[in-house]
Amino acid sequence: MDKHNSTELLNSDCSIPLFKNASSDSLDSDSKSSSLNSKHGQDSPQVLGDIQLLEGEKVMSVARDVTYLCPYSGPSRGVLKVTNYQLHFRPTDAASMQGILSVPLGVVSRIEKVGGASSKGENSYGIEVFCKDMRNLRFAHKQENHSRRGIFEKLQQLAFPLSHKLPLFAFSYKESFPEDGWHVYEPIAELRRMGVNNDMWRITRMNDKYEVCDSYPAIWAVPAAANDDLLRSVAAFRSRGRIPVLAWIHPSSQATITRCSQPLVGVSGKRSHQDERYIQFIMDANAQAHKLFIMDARPTANAVANKAKGGGYESEDAYQNADLVFLDIHNIHVMRESLRKLKELCFPQIDQTRWFSGIEASCWLKHIKCILAGAVRIVDKVENHKTSVLVHCSDGWDRTAQLTALAMLMLDPYYRTLRGFEVLIEKEWLSFGHKFQLRIGHGDDRHSDADRSPVFVQWVDCVWQLQQQFPTAFEFTERLLITIVDHLYSCRFGTFLFNTERERVKEEVKTKTVSLWSYINSRQDLYLNPLYWGPKCLGPGSPPSPYSRPQVVLVPVASLRVIKLWKALYCRWNPTMRQQDPIYQRTRELVALQAQLEAAVAAAAGDHAARQHRLGLTPPRVASPHHV
C-alpha cells in the first residue's frame, strides 16, 4: 500500500525530540512532516543507539521481539523501549526512520493487558496503550515466559509516576534554551499594557499569600473604588472566593471583561450587599454605559440546579442595573463524553457511511458553536455597546476561561501574535487556576476520574476555528496550536503542570522545570504564519492605509456551515487524511522572494545613488578596488 508508506510519521513534532536548530526548517509548514527531519537532529543531546534522548532522559526498560500493530500499515516487528519520558518503538527491518514510534508517556491514559498466555491467534497476547491524544497503540508479545510483564510494569510506573510516588519527567528534563519562557508573562506588565493602574482600576496584592483565594493569582486588578475589606466580604459570597476581577479593558471605551465564580445564593436566595455594591463599582468604572451584562456560561437549568448546592446566579432584583444572560454551554462531563464519541469516529478507521451522522451525534461541533457564539455575544457587548461584561460559570475556571480568553482573542490583536497568545494562556488559563492537573491527569492512573475533561483542548479548537475563519489575523499557524496540545500532555515542560499558581509557586516550577515557551520561542520560525496581516505588519511609522487595514476585532460566524472539524488534530494519525500540499510553503517562498527583492532594490538604489554622487561630485576613480 503505497499510500501507507508514510504512515509511520505517527510521531508528531512533540514525540520526537526535535533538534534545536529550528531555522533550517523554517519553510516547513507542516507539523507532520517535522518528523521527517528528525534524523537531521545531529545536535540533539544524546544519541543512544537509535533512540534520541533528551537531556535528563534515561532508558528504563527494553523489550525485544515486540510487534507493533499499526492500524494503517499492519504489524511490524521491532524493539520497544521505555524511558522516563517516552515509549519508543523501532522496527527491526526499517532502514530509515519510517516506522519509528515515539510517544511521550504523558499522553498515556491507561495501559491494559490484552489476551492471556493461552490466547489463540497471532498477535493476540500483548498490551494496549490508550492515549489522551486520540489514538491507541497495540503491541503484541511472544506468548512465553511472561514476556510482557517487565515492560508492562515499567510502563505503568513511568507513565503514572504520581501514582507511584515518583516525580514527573519535567523535573528531570534539563535542556536549556536561549530565552527563558517563564518571563513571557509578567502580570504587572500586562496590566500596564492595558493602562492599569488608572482612575478606575487599581492593582492589589492582597492575595500575595494566596489566602483570600487559593486558586487565584497573587496580583489582581479591581475597581479602584473597592477597598480591601470590601473585597474580602465579596470573596465570602463567591464560590471558592473567586471574586470578580479584571480580565481585559477596552483601550478606548473602558468597557471591561471581568471574571468570577457563581454567587453563593443558595435555595433561600441569599444576598450580599457588599457583592451588589462591588458589581456596581465594576459598572461605574465604565462611564460609557449604565448597564452591566452578567454572562452566565451555563444552561439555565444547570444554574438553577446549582442553587441546591449553595450556588446559583445573580437575581436581577438584587443587581439592579445588571442583565443576566445564560449562554447554554454544557459542563465538563458532557464535553468529555462528546470528545470520546469523536475519537471513536476518527480512530482508527473512518467509517465513511457513518461520518456525517457521527459528527452530528458527537455534538462536538455544536459545543464549539455554542462557545464561539457566547464569546461573540461578549465581544458585541464590549465592542459595539461599550458595555462591561462579567463572565462566570460555576467555579469560573473552565467555561469562564474559555469565554474570556476567546473574547479577548477576538477583541485584542495583541493576543493574536505568538507572544501575545502565550501571555493569554498564562494569564486566563494558568494564573486564574484552570485545573490542568485534574482535567488532564498528569502522571495519574485514575483514567476514569470524573474531573478529567478536554476543556482546554476545546478552547484550542475554538482558536483554530477563528484561524480558519480569519486566515490572516493570526501571527501563528495551526502548527503552534498542535504543538501546544501535544505538550499539554507530554509532561516535558512545567507549563501545564499543577492546578493553580499557588501550587506552582510551592513546587518551584519556575526554577525546577523548563517552560514550554522557552522551547517554542527558540524555534518561532516554525510557527509563523506567512499570511499574517496584523498591526505589526504595518511597521512603525507607516501611516495606516486608507484602503486597507488589518481587522482589529474578529467576529466569527457561529454557524455549522463554517465551523469545521479540525481534522489535522483529531484525524492526525490517519495517513489518508493528510493535507498533501501544505499551503504555507509556497507563500513563504513568495514572501521570502519579496524580501529578497526589497533588499536588492534597496541595495541597487543605494548603489545607484552612490554612483550618481560619484559622477556628480567626486572625480571618478579608476580601478576602484571595490569594483571587481
Place this chain on the structure above:
Amino acid sequence: MNEKIGENFKSYIDKFATKNGENNGSIQDVKPKLLSGELVTGEALSVVMLMPLSERDRGRTGSLFITNYKLSFVSSQRSNNEQVTCQRNYLLGTHDVPLTAVGAVWLTDGGPVRRKRLMPYGDMPGKVKGLQVICKNMKVMTFSFANSPIDHGRKIALALMHHAFPKRHDLLFAYECREQYYPTLPSDLNMFSQPGHWKRELERCECPHWRITCINGTSDAFMLTAGETLIVPSTVLDYNLMESARHFRSGRVPIWVWGRPEGAALLRSGELLPTEHSATAESVLLEQVRRSHPKLTPPHVLYLCGNSFTNNGGPSILPPLATLQASYKKLVELCTPTTLGGFWIQDSQYYTFLDSSKWLRYVANCISFADDAAQHLSDNVTVVLQEGDGVDYCAVVSCLTQMLVDPHFRTISGFQSLIQKEWVALGHPFCDRFGLPRPGNPKDSSKDSPSAQHAPVFLLFLDCVWQLTQQFPGQFQFTETYLTTLWDCANNHLFDTFLFNCARDRELAISKNFVQRPVWDWGEQFSEQDKSLFYNPLYTGQNANTSRTQRLSQASLPSKAAPTLARLEPCASVAGVELWSQCYERWLLPLDAPHAGQVQYHVHNYTVLREIQRLNDQLSSLSILSNRHSNGESQESRRPLVTRFYPFSASEGEVLTGNLDAMQLSLIDASQLIESQSLLNAPD
C-alpha cells in the same frame, strides 16, 4: 458592526439593509441594458427585491423586467457604491439572471415565505403578491409586488413562466442573439471538433498503438452521440467496430481518450445492452485493447455503476441519474434557506441534512474511482471506464483521472481542452441534463420523460475538481473562482458550449446559421481584472513543478512504474471532502464577513506577487541606470479588503471598499517570478 448582534445572532445582515421603498414613483428612467436581439417581454414597476435572509421585509425598490434572455431587476436607487469588488459580467447586470438559470419559481405572499410552486404552463392565480426565484446556482431572489400597480405581478409571472421554460430548443436566446462575436480563442485550446485536433492529442500523448478513425462521420456511423473522430486500437478494423457496436448501449464501444508513451491508455465505453446474455462482445474488444499495449498487459475495467454480469456492485458505485438528481435537490434545499429562521434551523442539524443529501458521498466516490484509475495508469496498466451510455460518469471519472496523471490538464487551457474532449466532443447530453428542450422536433424526444434525464452530472464534475484544487493548492493553474464562474456560465445558455446533446445537433444548428459562442472566450464577459482572479497565485507552473511534484509522489510511485508520471494522490474518503462553500453558499449573507475565508490566501498571495512584480521592474530599471526610479508610487503593499465570498459577495455597502488595483496582476505566471530570482544573483 451592527447594533442588533447578540440576540441570537440573527443579525449580521441588517447592516447591509437599504431603505425600503422610499423612491417609489420615480421609476421612469429605469431600463435594463439589452443585448442586440434582446426584447423586453414583461415589466413590473415599483417592485421591492427583498434582502435575502433578512429579518424584516427590507429590500430595494426598482423595476423587474423579463426579456427573451434574462430576468432583470433594475434598482431605482442609484447605489453610490456599485459593488466595486463584485465580479461584473458584461452581458449581465448585478441583479440579472439568464432565464435558463432559473430553477424554480414560487408564489409568495409578498414576504419570504413560499406559498405555492409555479409550474411551467400551469395555472396562474388571479393575483400575484410576490415571487421567489430559485436559480440553478442557488441564488434566491424574492420580489414583492405590494407597491406595484395592479396586475403587474401577475403579468410578470406569466412572462417569466412563459419564457424561462421554452418548449423548443430554437426558442433559446442563443438563436436570437445578434451581438457581434469575434473569436479570440487561445491557440493552445484544443476544441476536439476536427480529426486534426484528435491527432494533435494523440501526438501529444505519444501513443503509437492507436489510430484515428472517421467512420463515425460517415453513413456507417454507429455512435450517434459522439463526434466524427474516434481513436481505437490500431489493430481493430472499422468493420469490427461497427459489428461490436451493436452490442453496446448507444453503440459506445471502448474508445481511447488518453495514453502514455509507455503503453497504458485510458478508455471510455458504454455498458453492454441489457439484452446481451454474455460479455463476449466486450471481451473481444478488450482483447484488442490488450494487444495495443506494448507489453500486452490486460486492461483493468472499472464498472462505474456496477457490472450486471458479475453483480459487482459495492457501496462505492455511482447512483442512477435520478438518484443523483434527488441528491442535488436536497443539496439545493440545504443551501437555499429563504428565511433567517430556516437558516438557523438547518444549522442545528446541519450534518444530518448534509448526510441525507449524499452529495458529498458521490463526490468522494468519483474521486475514488479516478484515484483507482490513476493508480493503474501509473502502474502502466490500461484502464477502461464503463457506465450506462458512457456519457455521464465516464466523462467525470475520465476527466478527473487525466487531471490526476497529466499536469497539462491542470492548466486553464488544458482544462478547457479536456472539457471540449470529454464533454463536448464525446457527447455529454447537456440539453437533457440541464433540462432544456432538445433540438429538432419536440415529439421525437418523447422516448424518456425529460425530467428523468435531468441530472447535475457536470456540476458533480466541477465539485470533484474543486475538491482536488483544495487538496493540492499549488497544482492547478485555475482557482475556485474560475470553477464557480464556469458553473454560472454553464447555466447561461447564450454560449453554445453547453447547449447541445451531441456534435450532430450542433452541426445541424450551425448549418441553419446558428452562431457559436464558446464560453472559453472569457473576454466576452469579464474584464482583465476579473479574469486575473481565475489564475492561482500559488500555481507553480508546468515546468517549475517537476521537482515539487516528484517529491510529492516519490514515495508512492512503485519502482516498476515508468518514470515521470506526476500523479496526484487525492484523499477519496468522505471525511476528506468538503462542501464547496463559494459555489453553494455565496448567497447566504449571514456567512459573508470581511477578512474571512479561504479567499484571503489568494488575496494575500496576489498582493505579494504584485509587489514582487513591482520590485522586479524597479530593480531592472535601476540596474540599467534609468532615471525614473520608484516613479513616486507608494512603497506600502496595499491589500484589498474582501469578504468571504469574494468576488461573489452578495453583500453591499460600506464593507466593500477595497483597492482593487492590487488584484490587477495582468495574468503573470507566478513560476516565472520565482525563476527571476536568478536576476538577483546577476551582478549589477
